[in-house]
Amino acid sequence: MDMNRFRLRSFVEKLIELGEVEIHEEPVPLADLSRIIEETPKATLFRKAGPEQVEVVAAVCGSRSRVAAALGVEYRQAPHEYMRRMANPQPVIEVPSKEAPAHEIVLAGEDADLTKLAFHVQHEFDGGTYISSGIDYTVDPETGRTNVGCRRLMLRGRHEMRSNLTNNSDLKKIYLKCLERGQRLNVSFVIGSHPIDFLAAGLRLPADEFALVATLRGEPLSMVRGVTNNVPVPADAEIVIEGYFDELGHRELEGPYGEGYGYYGPMHIDPVFHVTAITRRKDALFQSLLHSGQNLSRADSPNIAALNAEVAAWKALRAAGIEPAVICAPTSTGRQQHVRVAIKQKNPDDARRVISALFAVPRFKHVFVVNEDIDVFSDEQVEWAMATRFRADKDIVIETGFPPHYMDPIIAGDDVMTKVGFDLTVPFGWPDRVENRVAHAPRFEKPARFKAVSEALKSKPMYFAELMEAVGSRDGREIALELDRLREEGMLTRLEDGEWALKLRA
Ligand SMILES: Cc1cc2nc3c(=O)[nH]c(=O)nc-3n(C[C@H](O)[C@H](O)[C@H](O)COP(=O)(O)O)c2cc1C
Structure with a gap:
């Protein structure tokens, strides 16, 4: 050995x-x-x-x-x-x-x-x-x-x-x-x-x-x-x-x-x-060990306990027939009172099912459920999901009567713990409209396929950056001018989500 x-x-x-x-x-x-x-x-x-x-x-x-x-x-x-x-x-x-x-x-x-x-x-x-x-x-x-x-x-x-x-x-x-x-x-x-x-x-x-x-x-x-x-x-x-x-x-x-x-x-x-x-x-x-302090994510026991808590959450969800995408028990809370779960949403009640399965795990007090596009390890992204995908009148689950953790300072002396589930997923069935999409910088990776803007738009309507890529533009301003020329010629229109399109000839 x-x-x-x-x-x-x-x-x-x-x-x-x-x-x-x-x-x-x-x-x-x-x-x-x-x-x-x-x-x-x-x-x-x-x-x-x-x-x-x-x-x-x-x-x-x-x-x-x-x-x-x-x-x-x-x-x-x-x-x-x-x-x-x-x-x-x-x-x-x-x-x-x-x-x-x-x-x-x-x-x-x-x-x-x-x-x-x-x-x-x-x-x-x-x-x-x-x-x-x-x-x-x-x-x-x-x-x-x-x-x-x-x-x-x-x-x-x-x-x-x-x-x-x-x-x-x-x-x-x-x-x-x-x-x-x-x-x-x-x-x-x-x-x-x-x-x-x-x-x-x-x-x-x-x-x-x-x-x-x-x-x-x-x-x-x-x-x-x-x-x-x-x-x-x-x-x-x-x-x-x-x-x-x-x-x-x-x-x-x-x-x-x-x-x-x-x-x-x-x-x-x-x-x-x-x-x-x-x-x-x-x-x-x-x-x-670093045991306590104001930066608990640097302490030993929150990091040891976080992994044990994440494993407990995986097991509880799988036992409930739910396969999560990613789970994070944030270490900054010290005792794993919080758990974040990213899911691939398939049914309207998926987030609720996650919340109710995790309420049954004694250590979790607050459960946050997000879509798969949110990185549950990023405080910034979870905060953003809370700000833009959560409505307190519809997306909150509060249940009380759970046994408290004896050390939780806000519960101390009381004999019940209240648990809260936050459904931070997008409303189920949100239409795929431009205003519901997450904004990212464009990436120009594919080679040019067309010589001119009009030729590209003849193939299909395109968003501006898509059009730039289709004609191999590394600038964009010349595309704006070309689109304006087509507009003046009466050949151009816009679709509902902002794609540029050629007008159909009568
Ligand atoms: C760094 C660290 C220090 C701990 N100190 C104590 C302690 O002093 N007393 C205690 O009861 N539990 C303490 N715990 C929690 C116990 O170790 C934990 O509940 C463990 O599962 C208890 O094991 P047992 O139930 O098999 O005896 C500590 C945990 C960690 C990670």
């Missing part, structure tokens, strides 16, 4: 080749990392971060094209490549510790000092220093089922941290069951993962989630058991924090923390995680 193919460092090297990384060779204090990370749309690589001068990379997943590069495709192909991989399950293979790069250095007990890791403050009002890039691996002690998720980590002491286990998640469910039995829960956090592992971790499926990582990678996944907690993690990880959530349950305040919606999540009561070992590669690359 190639233990470097899916290691984070290899992916960062690929991004450097693509010109996607801003590199800081100078020493940078940990306090300045977040400001620098937030200022650039690129990923950021710090060669000497903090007093230990460690290498830190951030915002690796902070653009659609970088997430698509992780799948080895152009971003419009990413949902299709993702679905192709999901249809080809891959196994997990256990490898011994000596074969695992993640175990090149093992620090256990007192040596497992969290303060040697680059926890850093990420947002102005955060409750402390954080690691934002943790991917947690667990095996449910009751069922044996494996679980993977992303969870932030707040530094508490040299050997303890807090994590956010407040929201509903499988990890929380597994932990609560352990508490009922008076047990602790062994978990390992990987710091430094390939973007594909984040895609898998962002899914909540009733399945063996370790195998999901393998399946999305598109090849078998080598995993190695923890040296102190026996929990398997990818053997190619950069850094692993092993330990357990203790049996005392939710008891300490965690947060506030800059959240995916661009606002802060409040403090809540969470459990304490005890570290039993830190293992790593010799040349481990520490990872940070």
